[in-house]
Amino acid sequence: MIGMIYAISPEGVIGLAGRIPWHHPGDLRRFQRITLGATVISGRATFDSVGKPLRNRRNIVVTSRPLAVAGVETAATLVEAIERAGVGGDVWLIGGARIYEEGMKYADVIDVTYVPDPVDAPNAVRAPPIDETVF
Numbered sequence: 001m002i003g004m005i006y007a008i009s010p011e012g013v014i015g016l017a018g019r020i021p022w023h024h025p026g027d028l029r030r031f032q033r034i035t036l037g038a039t040v041i042s043g044r045a046t047f048d049s050v051g052k053p054l055r056n057r058r059n060i061v062v063t064s065r066p067l068a069v070a071g072v073e074t075a076a077t078l079v080e081a082i083e084r085a086g087v088g089g090d091v092w093l094i095g096g097a098r099i100y101e102e103g104m105k106y107a108d109v110i111d112v113t114y115v116p117d118p119v120d121a122p123n124a125v126r127a128p129p130i131d132e133t134v135f
């Protein structure tokens with residue numbers, strides 16, 4: 001199973017200035033619970049915003065640049081990351097926007113949390129639209 005998981009504001013925002021512009025501990029706990037034991041694939045900026053691998057998960061970061069962090073594997077493309085993850089276990093694509101956009105064609109499920117916090121910022125990072133005839 002390949003899933004994508006994210007939280008969005010009413011405007012469809014997922015990130016602002018390299019971070020998530022709200023704090024909902026319950027959502028973070030749910031994210032932990034769902035992704036525990038799985039392989040998580042992220043873009044470089046999402047990894048940098050956390051700064052370390054997520055515990056008890058296999059971490060693969062998509063990047064064209066070197067990244068030498070213990071417990072983190074890298075891949076040059078999303079396809080390579082998915083191939084590296086292999087079959088058999090769950091794989092979650094955990095952001096950001098380009099990973100979600102490209103991931104639409106590989107994902108079996110999309111898990112979206114709608115947070116109520118308005119984010120009024122034209123430079124914010126937005127989630128791509130979901131084709132509801134597919135998901």
Ligand SMILES: NC(=O)c1ccc[n+]([C@@H]2O[C@H](COP(=O)([O-])OP(=O)(O)OC[C@H]3O[C@@H](n4cnc5c(N)ncnc54)[C@H](OP(=O)(O)O)[C@@H]3O)[C@@H](O)[C@H]2O)c1
Nearest residue numbers: 006007014015018019020043044045046063064095096097
């Ligand atoms: N609300 C949520 O649930 C949620 C979840 C995740 C992240 N976020 C937020 O989203 C923001 C980061 O997202 P972002 O879209 O700006 O960045 P991102 O996707 O995390 O990282 C972008 C970088 O990752 C690499 N990359 C990503 N997709 C790629 C692809 N398909 N093929 C090749 N390389 C790829 C490239 O790295 P190189 O330049 O090194 O080659 C690219 O510059 C942050 O604010 C973060 O906090 C929010």
